[in-house]
Amino acid sequence: MPHTLAASVNFELLIKKSRFIACVQPMPDRAGAQAVVAQLRAQHPGAAHVCWALLAGGQSAAVDDGEPSGTAGRPMLDVLRHQDLEGVLATVVRYFGGVKLGAGGLVRAYTDSVAQALLTAQKVPIIRLQTLRCAVPYPLEGLLRRELDAAGARLDEVVHGDDVGFTFSLPAGDAAGLQLRLNEAGAGRIVWRREEDSA
Known part of the structure; x- marks a missing residue:
């Protein structure tokens, strides 16, 4: 490292x-x-x-x-x-x-x-951070916030619209595991956005 x-x-x-x-x-x-x-x-x-x-x-x-x-x-x-x-x-x-x-x-x-x-x-x-973006229905906002907090992720941005858009960062080595946990906890209702989808 x-x-x-x-x-x-x-x-x-x-x-x-x-x-x-x-x-x-x-x-x-x-x-x-x-x-x-x-x-x-x-x-x-x-x-x-x-x-x-x-x-x-x-x-x-x-x-x-x-x-x-x-x-x-x-x-x-x-x-x-x-x-x-x-x-x-x-x-x-x-x-x-x-x-x-x-x-x-x-x-x-x-x-x-x-x-x-x-x-x-x-x-x-030097810990390399990876930025992730996702959108969740309003009922999952609390769950997502709790999971991000438990994972030690840094919350960069939250946008409230038709759904709740989250942008957050965490050590690159922890990103895949957190995505997996969130997908299971959200029962497939979390939509992940790539960098170019964030506009």
């Missing part, structure tokens, strides 16, 4: 006089990540590199920012993937200490700084 972070975490690593300042934080999209990176560049004008990696809703990025190709962004991204994170941005600001670390040394430094920051992170499971 993928996780995100409850809050940002930081870690600083010093290797051969080079400072690696890591931050891993929740991030919904690429535009937000780019804004954070621009802010870091402004805060650290003397830094040699601001490398970053993003995993957010299918948008991923691995940016070396002038480090040798594949020695910074990709290793940082691999740490995020290995820990099954989603909606997360990792940044590492590097101040060059005058001693070259070599490709292997850089990969270890960027990997370690992100991994060490994540040791203190509070991870939060």
